[in-house]
Amino acid sequence: MGETICIVSQKGGVGKTLTAVNLAAALALDGKRTLLVDCDPQGSATSISGTYKKKFTFTLEDGLLGRAPLNRIMAQSCVYYLQVIPAPIGRTHQAANLSSAPGAESVLKNFLMDDSWYFDYIIIDTPASFGMLTLSALAASDTVLIPTPCEFLAYRSLKQTMQTLVAVKNAYRLPLQLAGILLTMVDEEARFSRAIVRSARRRLGGRVFETLIPHSEQLRESPIFERPLVVQDIFSIGAQSYLALAAEIMGRRSRAAS
Amino acid sequence: MAKVTISNDIVATAKKELFERIKANINLDRVREICADLYGVKDMHALDFKNGDIVVHDGKIAYKIEFDVRFAVPLLIDEEGNLLGTEDTESEVATTPEDRIDDLSQQTNDAAQGF
Numbered sequence: 381m382g383e384t385i386c387i388v389s390q391k392g393g394v395g396k397t398l399t400a401v402n403l404a405a406a407l408a409l410d411g412k413r414t415l416l417v418d419c420d421p422q423g424s425a426t427s428i429s430g431t432y433k434k435k436f437t438f439t440l441e442d443g444l445l446g447r448a449p450l451n452r453i454m455a456q457s458c459v460y461y462l463q464v465i466p467a468p469i470g471r472t473h474q475a476a477n478l479s480s481a482p483g484a485e486s487v488l489k490n491f492l493m494d495d496s497w498y499f500d501y502i503i504i505d506t507p508a509s510f511g512m513l514t515l516s517a518l519a520a521s522d523t524v525l526i527p528t529p530c531e532f533l534a535y536r537s538l539k540q541t542m543q544t545l546v547a548v549k550n551a552y553r554l555p556l557q558l559a560g561i562l563l564t565m566v567d568e569e570a571r572f573s574r575a576i577v578r579s580a581r582r583r584l585g586g587r588v589f590e591t592l593i594p595h596s597e598q599l600r601e602s603p604i605f606e607r608p609l610v611v612q613d614i615f616s617i618g619a620q621s622y623l624a625l626a627a628e629i630m631g632r633r634s635r636a637a638s
Numbered sequence: 639m640a641k642v643t644i645s646n647d648i649v650a651t652a653k654k655e656l657f658e659r660i661k662a663n664i665n666l667d668r669v670r671e672i673c674a675d676l677y678g679v680k681d682m683h684a685l686d687f688k689n690g691d692i693v694v695h696d697g698k699i700a701y702k703i704e705f706d707v708r709f710a711v712p713l714l715i716d717e718e719g720n721l722l723g724t725e726d727t728e729s730e731v732a733t734t735p736e737d738r739i740d741d742l743s744q745q746t747n748d749a750a751q752g753f
Contacts, residue, residue: 535739539746546752558753561746575736583743587750 382413383633384492384502385559386521390544391537392508395527395564397424398599398609400505402619403525404429405608406626408462412500415454416464419488419517423467425505430458430607431466439468443491444516450494458611463499484512485552489520501629510544518548523559527593530566530573560586562625564593591625594618657690660701673707674741682709 387400397420404416418425418440426436433455442448443465454463492502504517518524524545528538538561549556563580567573573595580588593599599618602609610619666685673679688704714722 532735532739536742539742539749542746542749542752546749549752556753558750572735572739575739579736579739579743583740583747584750585747587747 382499382501383523384504384521385629386504386506386517386524387527388506388514388518388524388541388545389526389528389537390508390510390541391534394529394534395562395593396508397428397505398602399525399527399562399564399593399622399625400503401425401429402608402610402622403625403629404501404503405457405459405462405610406619406622407501407503407630408457408459409610409614409623410626410630411461412630413498414462415492415497415499415502416457416462417488417492417502417504417517418465418467419513420505420507421467421513422507424603426464426466428603428606428608429462429464430611431455431464432458436466436468439466441468444487450491450497458607485515485519488516492520510548515548515552518545518556519552519554521556523557525559525562527562527564529564530570530576530595532572535576558587559629560589562589562591562593565595566592567595589625589628591621591628593621593625653692657701657703660690660703661687664703669705673705679707679709682707684708 385403387396387403389396400416400418404414408414416425416429418429436453436455438448438453440453443450443453450465453465455466456462457464488504502520504521506514506517526538526541526545528534545556545558548554561580561584563577565573566577577592594617596616596618598613598616599609602612602618605612608622609616610622613619614623664687670682670685673682673685684706685708686706688706690701690703693700693702716722
C-alpha cells in the first residue's frame with residue numbers, strides 16, 4: 381500500500397505548494413513512484429511541477445466529475461517517476477462547488493482508487509481554505525503534513541489548523557494520521573525563528589519533522605523556473621532540505637512497516 | 639411594596655435561564671486566554687462557571703460572570719521552613735516572546751491529541 385500525504389494549512393503563504401512539489405519530486409528522484417495531485421484551483425503546483433505539457437486536455441476537475449479516468453488525466457513531469465494531476469488553470473473550477481451531500485467528500489478518494497496504477501506516494505496540494513476540495517483531499521489521505529513558517533502569526537495559526545483537522549477527522553470519521561509539522565522559512569540568524577524551533581521540539585516532540593526548511597531566497601524564487609528546486613539546483617540548501625524531508629518520510633515508513 | 643408579578647420565582651428563574659444560556663455559549667478557550675492575559679494565570683487545572691449577575695457598567699446593562707479557577711502555585715521552602723521563592727513553572731505569566739511561543743506550542747500539542 382502506498383501512502384497518501386495531504387499538505388494542508390489554513391494559512392496561505394506558508395510553503396504548501398513548494399513543499400508539495402519539492403517533496404513529490406524528491407521522492408520520485410529516489411525511485412519512488414509518485415503522483416502529485418493539485419487540488420488548488422490556482423494551479424500553482426501544476427505550473428511549477430515541470431510537466432512537459434503546459435495545456436491540458438483533462439484536469440482534476442474532469443476526474444472528480446467522472447469525465448475522464450486517472451490515466452487520461454496524468455501528465456508526465458520532468459522527473460521520471462513523477463506524474464501530475466493538473467488543476468484546471470485558467471478555467472472555472474466546477475469541482476470547487478462539489479455537492480455537500482453525504483459521501484461527496486469521498487469523490488477524490490474514489491477517483492484515485494484505480495487498480496491499474498500503483499504509487500508509492502501520492503502528494504496532494506490543497507488550497508488555504510477548508511472547502512469541499514480540501515475536505516475531499518483529507519478524506520483521500522492517510523496522513524497530513526502541516527507546513528508552518530517560523531514566524532509568529534503563522535505559528536499562532538497552527539493551533540487553529542490542528543483543531544480544524546481534528547474536528548474534520550472526527551466529524552467524518554477519517555482514519556487520518558498526522559505525518560508531522562514541517563517548520564519552514566527557518567532563519568538560524570533570527571532569535572524568534574530559533575525560539576520557535578526550540579519550543580516546537582520541546583513541546584511537540586515527535587510531531588515535528590527533524591528536517592527544517594530554511595529561509596532561502598533561491599527557494600522562494602524557484603517557481604520562476606517552473607520546475608521543482610530539487611531538479612533546478614539539487615545542491616542548493618533548499619533542495620537538500622527537501623531531499624532530507626523525503627528521506628525522513630521514507631525512513632519513518634520503512635520503520636513502521638518493519 | 640406592591641407586588642406586580644404572579645410569582646416570586648419568575649424573575650429568579652428567568653435570570654437563571656439567561657445565565658444558563660450564556661454559560662452554554664461561553665468559549666472556555668477564550669476565557670483561558672483572558673485569564674492568562676489579565677491575571678497571569680496559565681495552565682489552570684480547572685475552569686468552572688460559578689455564578690452570574692446583571693449589573694450596570696458605564697451606564698449600560700452588563701452581565702457579570704464569575705469563574706472558579708484552580709491552578710497550582712508552587713512555593714520553594716528550605717529545611718528550616720524559610721521561603722526560597724517560587725519554582726519556575728508554567729503557572730507564571732508569559733512575559734517574554736519565548737514564553738508566548740512556548741504557550742502556543744503547548745496549546746498546539748493539546749489540540750494535536752485528537753490524532
